[in-house]
Amino acid sequence: MKLITHNMLTSKCLKGVLQGYPLAINATDVKITEVDFNPEFVSRIIPKLDWNVLWGAADSLGHSEGLPKTVEPKYEDQEFLKKAHHVLLEVEIEEGTLTCPESGRQFPISKGIPNMLLTEAEVQ
Amino acid sequence: MEVRKADRKQKKFAARLKCSKGIVCTSIPTKFIVLCNVGQATGLSKEAIHLLLGEVPHNDTLPKYIAEKGESHSYLIFSSIQSCEKFYNMNNGKWKPDVKGPPVYMSYVENVPNSEIVCQYKDPQGLHIFSNFISNDEESLFLQLFDSEDDVNSSNLKNRYVKHYGYEFRYGSNDVDLTSPLEEKIPKECDNLWARLRDCGINLERIPDQMTVNKYLPGQGIPTHVDKHSPFGDTILSLSLGSDVVMDWKHHSGQHVPMLVPARSMLVMTGEARYDWQHGIQPRSWDPVLEQRLVTAENGEEKYVKVISNDTRSRDVRISLTFRWTRSGPCECNYKTLCDSVDKSTDNIEDSLASNLEELHVHQVYEKIAGHFSTTRHKPWPKVVEFMASVPPGAVVLDLGCGNGKNILKRNDILQIGGERSWGLLSECKSHVQRVPAADCVRLDLLQAGLRDECADAVICIAVIHHFSSKVRRIESISTISRLLRPEGKALITVWAKDQTKSNYLCKSKQTDDSVKNDEIHATVGGLSLPVHENRTQFQHNDLLVPWKLRNIKENKIAGQPESTLLRYYHVFEENELVNLCNEIPNLRVEKSFYEEGNWCVICKKI
Numbered sequence: 001m002k003l004i005t006h007n008m009l010t011s012k013c014l015k016g017v018l019q020g021y022p023l024a025i026n027a028t029d030v031k032i033t034e035v036d037f038n039p040e041f042v043s044r045i046i047p048k049l050d051w052n053v054l055w056g057a058a059d060s061l062g063h064s065e066g067l068p069k070t071v072e073p074k075y076e077d078q079e080f081l082k083k084a085h086h087v088l089l090e091v092e093i094e095e096g097t098l099t100c101p102e103s104g105r106q107f108p109i110s111k112g113i114p115n116m117l118l119t120e121a122e123v124q
Numbered sequence: 125m126e127v128r129k130a131d132r133k134q135k136k137f138a139a140r141l142k143c144s145k146g147i148v149c150t151s152i153p154t155k156f157i158v159l160c161n162v163g164q165a166t167g168l169s170k171e172a173i174h175l176l177l178g179e180v181p182h183n184d185t186l187p188k189y190i191a192e193k194g195e196s197h198s199y200l201i202f203s204s205i206q207s208c209e210k211f212y213n214m215n216n217g218k219w220k221p222d223v224k225g226p227p228v229y230m231s232y233v234e235n236v237p238n239s240e241i242v243c244q245y246k247d248p249q250g251l252h253i254f255s256n257f258i259s260n261d262e263e264s265l266f267l268q269l270f271d272s273e274d275d276v277n278s279s280n281l282k283n284r285y286v287k288h289y290g291y292e293f294r295y296g297s298n299d300v301d302l303t304s305p306l307e308e309k310i311p312k313e314c315d316n317l318w319a320r321l322r323d324c325g326i327n328l329e330r331i332p333d334q335m336t337v338n339k340y341l342p343g344q345g346i347p348t349h350v351d352k353h354s355p356f357g358d359t360i361l362s363l364s365l366g367s368d369v370v371m372d373w374k375h376h377s378g379q380h381v382p383m384l385v386p387a388r389s390m391l392v393m394t395g396e397a398r399y400d401w402q403h404g405i406q407p408r409s410w411d412p413v414l415e416q417r418l419v420t421a422e423n424g425e426e427k428y429v430k431v432i433s434n435d436t437r438s439r440d441v442r443i444s445l446t447f448r449w450t451r452s453g454p455c456e457c458n459y460k461t462l463c464d465s466v467d468k469s470t471d472n473i474e475d476s477l478a479s480n481l482e483e484l485h486v487h488q489v490y491e492k493i494a495g496h497f498s499t500t501r502h503k504p505w506p507k508v509v510e511f512m513a514s515v516p517p518g519a520v521v522l523d524l525g526c527g528n529g530k531n532i533l534k535r536n537d538i539l540q541i542g543g544e545r546s547w548g549l550l551s552e553c554k555s556h557v558q559r560v561p562a563a564d565c566v567r568l569d570l571l572q573a574g575l576r577d578e579c580a581d582a583v584i585c586i587a588v589i590h591h592f593s594s595k596v597r598r599i600e601s602i603s604t605i606s607r608l609l610r611p612e613g614k615a616l617i618t619v620w621a622k623d624q625t626k627s628n629y630l631c632k633s634k635q636t637d638d639s640v641k642n643d644e645i646h647a648t649v650g651g652l653s654l655p656v657h658e659n660r661t662q663f664q665h666n667d668l669l670v671p672w673k674l675r676n677i678k679e680n681k682i683a684g685q686p687e688s689t690l691l692r693y694y695h696v697f698e699e700n701e702l703v704n705l706c707n708e709i710p711n712l713r714v715e716k717s718f719y720e721e722g723n724w725c726v727i728c729k730k731i
């Protein structure tokens with residue numbers, strides 16, 4: 001699971017959970033894969049993300065070094081875009097769990113795929 | 125010299141049987157003999173053995189002959205070791221069933237395969253079989269009357285000779301056209317059957333007005349079916365001529381009861397047997413011998429049970445006369461499962477039933493077929509490519525129900541996230557997305573997708589929503605799509621259409637073969653009975669089960685289906701049905717709706 005994906009996941013479908021966001025990351029296996037850098041894509045996608053959540057996720061994995069805590073609405077700095085690219089697309093969680101901030105429900109990540117399936121009893 | 129040669133041959137055969145079939149031969153006499161080089165596959169019949177024994181001067185009762193299907197060895201079971209030994213000494217290496225062929229080599233064995241099945245179910249209620257209903261002379265008379273092979277009015281139905289009287293039974297629609305009666309009525313020779321039925325306690329208010337003659341050569345049969353309810357009354361008769369046959373009766377609860385239908389018998393179907401059971405005849409040239417055997421139950425009570433024995437009997441030419449009473453209007457029976465007058469839609473079923481149906485006939489099936497399914501689905505569909513190509517750079521695209529990820533394109537300027545329930549398909553998808561720069565996948569269910577509101581610029585949902593079994597759930601799934609879309613975001617949704625006439629799905633040869641449609645199979649899940657679709661034919665219902673044939677894998681058994689067939693649930697859509705569903709979602713506006721290759725498709729926009 002890439003951190004860009006984590007940025008979109010929520011546990012709000014759980015009964016009694018309002019936001020379910022962001023999910024806390026507990027990774028036991030993280031891998032770095034090289035992905036072709038497309039600065040235009042990165043600069044376009046950043047405004048669609050929750051930057052705070054991305055920074056927090058990167059930080060919890062020890063990959064926040066050099067990543068600003070806030071972003072200005074200008075994304076022309078190649079070094080910044082490259083760093084963002086790395087965190088968004090190249091850092092991947094292979095094994096671990098995601099935890100709902102409200103209910104503590106855990107969602108396993110296995111073979112790089114987060115399992116967000118819920119049982120019928122858990123659903124609103 | 126001769127003896128030694130026979131000995132050598134016999135040892136060779138014994139070794140071969142042990143090696144290829146695991147059959148252990150013994151030199152100590154037992155009650156069982158394996159005939160090493162003759163069997164069902166070599167065409168050895170029980171009659172040939174009886175013929176041989178007829179020439180043998182001993183008074184033992186005839187041995188039982190077990191010839192397993194497709195095997196070129198077989199077994200004889202004797203009542204005592206002595207008679208077995210006598211037979212062995214007299215015939216081993218000497219007997220030639222075919223004068224020009226090799227002799228039969230034999231060996232004693234410790235035991236024989238036992239494929240006997242004890243039937244656990246009671247005979248269908250409302251089914252009566254009156255043996256010796258007509259005399260031999262009457263049988264000959266009927267055979268003379270109805271066994272005319274070159275009749276010009278007969279139609280060739282899968283090689284079975286069929287002829288109609290009173291009204292033509294239409295195999296396409298499984299009914300009769302009451303406005304066009306046939307000139308030939310049921311012959312008066314049948315008239316004395318009616319009084320005899322009354323003597324048997326079968327009350328007929330009037331005499332039947334429709335008769336169908338079917339001629340079955342050995343090897344021919346009829347698929348399991350129920351006589352369609354609404355066109356015919358609550359009693360159906362069948363008079364058998366020429367040969368005994370074993371008829372299989374199947375109930376949707378899973379009960380299976382074979383019934384011997386002897387020549388010269390009258391079979392009467394009423395009530396449950398008529399309306400709630402399906403019946404058929406297997407296409408083979410022999411039938412198992414059904415035995416009534418006295419057994420002692422656990423509570424010490426003795427009772428008779430029906431046993432499908434290892435023994436077989438060959439069939440002769442059989443002619444059946446089926447008598448029906450025509451009627452019009454919807455059926456008024458109390459057996460809804462197989463009734464053609466009951467609305468089979470699952471639109472309004474309860475949520476728990478719907479989710480159970482989907483768990484069994486969608487989720488579990490996709491897990492089992494994932495690998496095979498994936499090899500049959502590699503190319504994205506042109507309309508999907510067209511839609512995906514129109515997505516602007518920098519967009520977030522969700523592919524909900526992404527399967528193996530074949531619709532995730534190799535674009536490096538958009539983010540593509542696939543969501544899928546099936547673990548098997550997701551694993552395939554994961555390896556696919558690893559070759560795409562900005563793509564990933566998540567295990568989720570469309571009804572509770574754990575994704576943020578308004579996170580997507582575009583959503584595709586290809587061939588997914590037809591797997592939701594109630595209307596409420598189909599609306600919920602589209603509602604999820606709407607929730608995930610940003611304002612101005614667009615979705616492409618496609619579902620299977622009921623109308624397949626303009627697609628490649630239909631197989632031409634099957635369309636013209638009316639007999640295929642004749643015999644509808646049903647499968648039951650949680651009290652719901654759904655029709656099983658005949659692949660490559662036009663859909664007959666909106667809610668149905670579509671078979672998926674696995675290759676070489678032994679999977680779950682569903683009554684009446686080969687072991688490797690799984691049934692997937694589909695709700696196939698009528699024209700405008702998908703548009704109407706989308707229109708029920710407040711923030712969604714349908715921009716375009718079209719039919720393409722057997723699918724209904726919409727492009728809608730979040731407003």
Ligand SMILES: [Zn+2]
Pocket residue numbers: 353354399455456457458459462463464465
């Ligand atoms: Zn009915």
